[in-house]
Amino acid sequence: MRAPKKPKLAVWKFASCDGCQLSLLDCEDELLAVAGAIDIAYFPEASRAMVKGPYDLSLVEGSITTPHDAERIHQIRRQSKFLVTIGACATSGGIQALRNFKNVREFTSLVYASPEFISTLDKSTPISGHIKVDFELHGCPISKEQLLEVISAYLNGRKPNTPSHALCIECKRAGIVCVMVAHGTPCLGPVTHAGCGVICPQYDRGCYGCFGPKETPNAHSLAASLAGAGWSKDEIMRVFRTYNAEAPAFRKASTSHED
Amino acid sequence: MKTRTIKVDYLARVEGEGALYVKARGDHVEDVKLKIFEPPRFFEAFLRGRDFREAPDITARICGICPIAYQMGAVHAMESICNVMIDPRIRLLRRLIYCGEWIESHVLHIYMLHLPDFLGYPDAIQMAKDHPEAVQRALRMKKIGNGIMTLLGGREIHPINVRVGGFYKTPTRRELSSLTDDLKWGLEAAIVTVKLVSTLNFQNFEQDYEFVCLRHPDEYPLNEGSLVSNKGIDCPISQYDANLIEEHVAHSTALQTTVKGRGSAHLGPMARYSLNYDQLTPLAKNAAVNAGLEKTCRNPFKSIIVRAVEVVFAFEEALRIIKEYDQPPCPAVDVKPRAGTGYGCTEAPRGICYHRYTIDDAGIIRDAKIVSPTAVNQKTIEGDLRYFIEPNLHLPDEKLKWECEQAIRNYYPCISCSAHFLKLNIERA
Ligand code: SF4
Ligand code: SF4
Numbered sequence: 001m002r003a004p005k006k007p008k009l010a011v012w013k014f015a016s017c018d019g020c021q022l023s024l025l026d027c028e029d030e031l032l033a034v035a036g037a038i039d040i041a042y043f044p045e046a047s048r049a050m051v052k053g054p055y056d057l058s059l060v061e062g063s064i065t066t067p068h069d070a071e072r073i074h075q076i077r078r079q080s081k082f083l084v085t086i087g088a089c090a091t092s093g094g095i096q097a098l099r100n101f102k103n104v105r106e107f108t109s110l111v112y113a114s115p116e117f118i119s120t121l122d123k124s125t126p127i128s129g130h131i132k133v134d135f136e137l138h139g140c141p142i143s144k145e146q147l148l149e150v151i152s153a154y155l156n157g158r159k160p161n162t163p164s165h166a167l168c169i170e171c172k173r174a175g176i177v178c179v180m181v182a183h184g185t186p187c188l189g190p191v192t193h194a195g196c197g198v199i200c201p202q203y204d205r206g207c208y209g210c211f212g213p214k215e216t217p218n219a220h221s222l223a224a225s226l227a228g229a230g231w232s233k234d235e236i237m238r239v240f241r242t243y244n245a246e247a248p249a250f251r252k253a254s255t256s257h258e259d
Numbered sequence: 260m261k262t263r264t265i266k267v268d269y270l271a272r273v274e275g276e277g278a279l280y281v282k283a284r285g286d287h288v289e290d291v292k293l294k295i296f297e298p299p300r301f302f303e304a305f306l307r308g309r310d311f312r313e314a315p316d317i318t319a320r321i322c323g324i325c326p327i328a329y330q331m332g333a334v335h336a337m338e339s340i341c342n343v344m345i346d347p348r349i350r351l352l353r354r355l356i357y358c359g360e361w362i363e364s365h366v367l368h369i370y371m372l373h374l375p376d377f378l379g380y381p382d383a384i385q386m387a388k389d390h391p392e393a394v395q396r397a398l399r400m401k402k403i404g405n406g407i408m409t410l411l412g413g414r415e416i417h418p419i420n421v422r423v424g425g426f427y428k429t430p431t432r433r434e435l436s437s438l439t440d441d442l443k444w445g446l447e448a449a450i451v452t453v454k455l456v457s458t459l460n461f462q463n464f465e466q467d468y469e470f471v472c473l474r475h476p477d478e479y480p481l482n483e484g485s486l487v488s489n490k491g492i493d494c495p496i497s498q499y500d501a502n503l504i505e506e507h508v509a510h511s512t513a514l515q516t517t518v519k520g521r522g523s524a525h526l527g528p529m530a531r532y533s534l535n536y537d538q539l540t541p542l543a544k545n546a547a548v549n550a551g552l553e554k555t556c557r558n559p560f561k562s563i564i565v566r567a568v569e570v571v572f573a574f575e576e577a578l579r580i581i582k583e584y585d586q587p588p589c590p591a592v593d594v595k596p597r598a599g600t601g602y603g604c605t606e607a608p609r610g611i612c613y614h615r616y617t618i619d620d621a622g623i624i625r626d627a628k629i630v631s632p633t634a635v636n637q638k639t640i641e642g643d644l645r646y647f648i649e650p651n652l653h654l655p656d657e658k659l660k661w662e663c664e665q666a667i668r669n670y671y672p673c674i675s676c677s678a679h680f681l682k683l684n685i686e687r688a
Binding site: 014047 | 305309375399405413427590
């Protein structure tokens, strides 16, 4: 009897640091099992064998920043049955979306002596601004556990279990001492999407929002409490303008603190 | 005479996107271009106007494979501007987390990206079918490297615990000792790795490179040292810009670097090893000798052995640090901003990574310059290819393509640093 055909996985890269796709290779204990359950058909970071599409599951890393990439993402959508964005770049435009608040020509000439060689768009945009996305993973970088959850949910035909509440709730449930209450350390936990496993507070650091805004965050009230703690307008603007600056809730919070 | 073109449109098993274009006429190579098509991300531009304390977290996002290199470059530069002294115990912890990054990155490269070329597999997963033991060893070693990063940094990719002045939280002695058994196993595994890779078949290919790296009087270089080369550079890192010049070439989104008045610079394990052989830890040196490695290595295909020797070093060094460790009373010193310009240059797994910042009295970054090792090595890789391809032009395209890819992977080019890698495009008669 022939074994049933394994579903095909593809991993795609746009503007990014490669960190999110590296998370898959960082699943040292699970990698070979994953490769046993799903056919890693296209993953140029790891293999020179590139099997043609269509693909059952596509993981997309990175944001759209060039005219060519804006086209390429449509081809990928056409070849993919189920498409998941992995990480802040793909899901909300990433750190490179800081250009969206500036004049990109100025940026180009600051970095490159011959800016005419550089082909780039004015804005860095998330994948969902271009095509239909079936599922989004947050984080800069994503959590390995959540990545494995998405793959295994896909293989088992169920919805991935990735909570959409605030990091703050995850933190309290884990019984971690609140850094705001205990040390007065400012923390974006109340507005940040859960999923990282509450890393920063366990290292006596406030969350800086690398998982982006949770659903319906009250960024306004957090900004008010930061102001109450003595933060300047500029500091508040910057804290919302990092790895998820283009996510609507954070964009709103940062622009309302612009001078 | 007709020309022959060979193209590799998307170079695999490098970090990022790139392509290679080679044009040959008869048995002569006319042009070699390593094309980088990583979309520009403008880090240097948007660092302007940010707070100096944000630099380590922001610059980490340049590269998911070597975030520590960027974080360390940034913290050292900022601390030099603000003139603060770092507790020697913090200094050791920084060395330790860097060992973690070297282990993770080198093992990934040796076993998962480079070894498949030597053994004729498209990737490590296919290789695992015939060589399960080697791949399992690699995964466990890699995990131990990541374990150091996670314990000290909070996570392996973009660690959250590194800050200007030190760390947010330092581990207890006991927490660090929990790594000891794994590290001891890793050290043995690293020695086995050196043996394994030293038995591979190597192309007979040597170049008279200008090796550029750091050199420290007391130790194998990681975070600190002066800038040296085998052709005359010997200066503090603040003189980097006077020695290594950057220019922007049209076929790449990365800026290309040359040594002033000379040619390309070769960064990375071979440079470090050849200019710091005397500083290697005892077992690492021993492993190199047993592998038949000379004190200088000029064959880039043998970089896989040098990397393995550096993995032995990293495990040995990590064990030493953990043994000596004693938890500092404060995880970080308080750093007050003051106006000035400062430099950071550290040894990323694939070579020196240079940072220069200017900040104002309020600690706002006014100017930033960051040079990734791949941007510098790009010219060296093009040079290698030119010499490498000519005597091999008789090979059929497919074979030649793979060999070229391997010649590029000798450097583990990390194109996301600045850019993304390989299309091979060989035009020939
Ligand atoms: S989201 Fe962060 S970790 Fe992931 S690719 Fe983008 S910059 Fe890298
Ligand atoms: S605590 Fe916040 S900033 Fe830290 S890793 Fe988690 S989501 Fe990211």
